[in-house]
Amino acid sequence: MLDAIFRIDEVRFDDEKEVWVIKLTMCSENENELRDEFDYYRQQMGEHIDLVSLGDLMYRMGEYDMYIFMNDLTISIVLGVNPQLFFNRDLEEDPNSSASYTGLGNVAGERGEMDVALEYHSKALEMDLNRLSPHHPDIATNYMNLGIVYGDKGLYDKALEYYEKALKINLETDGEEHADVAHVYHNMGGAYAEKKEYEMALQYYEKCLCIREKVLPKHHPDTASTHNNMGITYNHRNDHQSALASKGKAHAIWRVFMYCVIVWR
Numbered sequence: 001m002l003d004a005i006f007r008i009d010e011v012r013f014d015d016e017k018e019v020w021v022i023k024l025t026m027c028s029e030n031e032n033e034l035r036d037e038f039d040y041y042r043q044q045m046g047e048h049i050d051l052v053s054l055g056d057l058m059y060r061m062g063e064y065d066m067y068i069f070m071n072d073l074t075i076s077i078v079l080g081v082n083p084q085l086f087f088n089r090d091l092e093e094d095p096n097s098s099a100s101y102t103g104l105g106n107v108a109g110e111r112g113e114m115d116v117a118l119e120y121h122s123k124a125l126e127m128d129l130n131r132l133s134p135h136h137p138d139i140a141t142n143y144m145n146l147g148i149v150y151g152d153k154g155l156y157d158k159a160l161e162y163y164e165k166a167l168k169i170n171l172e173t174d175g176e177e178h179a180d181v182a183h184v185y186h187n188m189g190g191a192y193a194e195k196k197e198y199e200m201a202l203q204y205y206e207k208c209l210c211i212r213e214k215v216l217p218k219h220h221p222d223t224a225s226t227h228n229n230m231g232i233t234y235n236h237r238n239d240h241q242s243a244l245a246s247k248g249k250a251h252a253i254w255r256v257f258m259y260c261v262i263v264w265r
Contacts, residue, residue, distance in 0.1 A: 098127040098138075105145060114153045121145045140169035140180070147187060156191040163188045179222075182211035186226055193229070198237050205230045224253035 014021050105120030125142040132138055147162035167184040174180055189204035205226055212223045231246035 096127060096131075098124040098131075101127065102142070102145065105149070109149055109152065114149055117149045118146065118153075121149060135169055135172055137169065137173055137180075140166040140173070143169070144184065144187070147191075151187070151191055151194070154194075156195050159191050160188060163191065177211055177214055179212070179215055182208045182215070182222075185211070186222075186229070189226075189229065189233075193233050193236070196236070198233050201233050202230060205233065219253050219256040221254065224250040227253070 012021050101120045101124035105117045108117035128138050128142055143162045143166035147159045151159035163184050170180045185204045185208035189201045192201035209226045216223055227246045227250035231243045234243035
């Protein structure tokens, strides 16, 4: 159950006791700044919180490192084995488990083994295409996974190719104003920025921002991330005034978001 949100009033180190002291104040659900955050996270996570639901939330937020960490931690705690061993065992029992190949791809990517990650994610895509409609949301997820790995390898044109495929499916299944569509736009903006095509990058960041400001809470970190990336891109274009404005918006959101601690049991 989502118990409470606390405002962080003070953080200091006690030299005599050699401990960190953090003073918190419990926030009311009716506080205007935080009401949207209460409602959003309760809707996303439900009443019962576990590592799986937290991992799913991290994925929807685009926090893929945390998503992989939560999945790995769940497997380690529940089954007492490391994630790679778990997925390999799962494949021995069910050689047609595309989810296991995706899991192995995530593990390989976390280790920096990008070529291995590509093999596993490609296998997952192949298997899902054989059993699902080519317009199924899981296919879009496969395309996103491949795009992310290609981006990590510095192959940005290839990454964009897969992001375009994911975008087409997400638009068909979710419509324009959806967080998944915004996430694809965000990644496409990042790929164009890495290619130094800053005007294209800004166009996709703007599309992403327009959606995120509509469908996410006011102080959501994803919105801050887009503002921040736009600031970096404006800097590359020597538009320092716009860069400062975008970074200022990002930090304003982060100040509120980091002002809170979500506590669950």
